[in-house]
Amino acid sequence: MARRQIAWGIFALVLSSALLLGPVRAEDDDGASDDDEYADASRAHLVVRKWCKEELVVQGKNVTVDIDIFNAGISTASLVKFVDKLPAEATLIEGSLVADIGKIAIGSHAKLSYVVVFNTGSIELTLPPARVTYAAETDSNDLTEGASSSMALYIMTPVQQLQRYALHAGAYASLGFAKTPADWRNMAIVVGLVGSALGANFAVKKVKSSTVNRKRAAALRELEKSE
Numbered sequence: 001m002a003r004r005q006i007a008w009g010i011f012a013l014v015l016s017s018a019l020l021l022g023p024v025r026a027e028d029d030d031g032a033s034d035d036d037e038y039a040d041a042s043r044a045h046l047v048v049r050k051w052c053k054e055e056l057v058v059q060g061k062n063v064t065v066d067i068d069i070f071n072a073g074i075s076t077a078s079l080v081k082f083v084d085k086l087p088a089e090a091t092l093i094e095g096s097l098v099a100d101i102g103k104i105a106i107g108s109h110a111k112l113s114y115v116v117v118f119n120t121g122s123i124e125l126t127l128p129p130a131r132v133t134y135a136a137e138t139d140s141n142d143l144t145e146g147a148s149s150s151m152a153l154y155i156m157t158p159v160q161q162l163q164r165y166a167l168h169a170g171a172y173a174s175l176g177f178a179k180t181p182a183d184w185r186n187m188a189i190v191v192g193l194v195g196s197a198l199g200a201n202f203a204v205k206k207v208k209s210s211t212v213n214r215k216r217a218a219a220l221r222e223l224e225k226s227e
């Protein structure tokens with residue numbers, strides 16, 4: 001049990017630092033042809049960013065996916081169409097994966113969003129890139145196609161979410177003492193104890209408050225021991 005939590009905690013840390021790099025990168029689908037493109041007098045150039053506010057999301061909860069389409073070119077983009085797809089683990093519950101956007105002026109954004117629910121937990125996945133097609137030149141209906149940035153998410157099970165809250169609480173309770181791997185191991189053990197106390201409280205709704213208080217006191221004693 002504790003070993004799994006340590007592994008998960010370390011994984012979450014690695015994941016969150018790796019993700020710092022991810023969402024910032026804007027997609028440039030046709031890097032190789034950029035020179036040609038900018039040599040052209042006036043073309044639209046759409047940059048599409050697809051993102052979620054949280055990289056850690058919870059199985060069974062609503063997750064909003066945001067799309068930001070920005071015209072970084074020097075001409076209006078027209079006939080702009082957006083087509084997205086979901087990973088197999090997600091179900092669309094609000095909004096649309098397809099949109100006819102029409103025109104996007106120079107320096108303007110079009111923003112879209114939809115809501116999904118993930119039906120599987122304890123997995124990492126990358127949202128597939130959305131496709132955007134548009135006419136880049138005012139006097140031609142030739143279509144340019146581009147892909148959005150994509151983003152890696154970790155889908156927590158509801159139990160993992162509780163453990164994460166407990167881990168945060170542990171970090172505060174330790175006042176920053178958890179610096180070495182051994183500290184983290186002890187912390188993960190405490191998190192397990194607090195987590196099972198929480199679990200018991202949720203499972204047995206009519207537990208007497210004196211029992212709840214005893215469990216809280218026991219969890220606090222464990223926290224103090226670990227310091």
Ligand SMILES: *[C@@H]1O[C@H](CO)[C@@H](O)[C@H](O)[C@H]1NC(C)=O
Nearest residue numbers: 061062063093094095115116
């Ligand atoms: C999730 O999204 C659906 C559809 O928009 C909405 O009806 C429901 O209230 C949302 N649930 C929560 C908890 O926000």
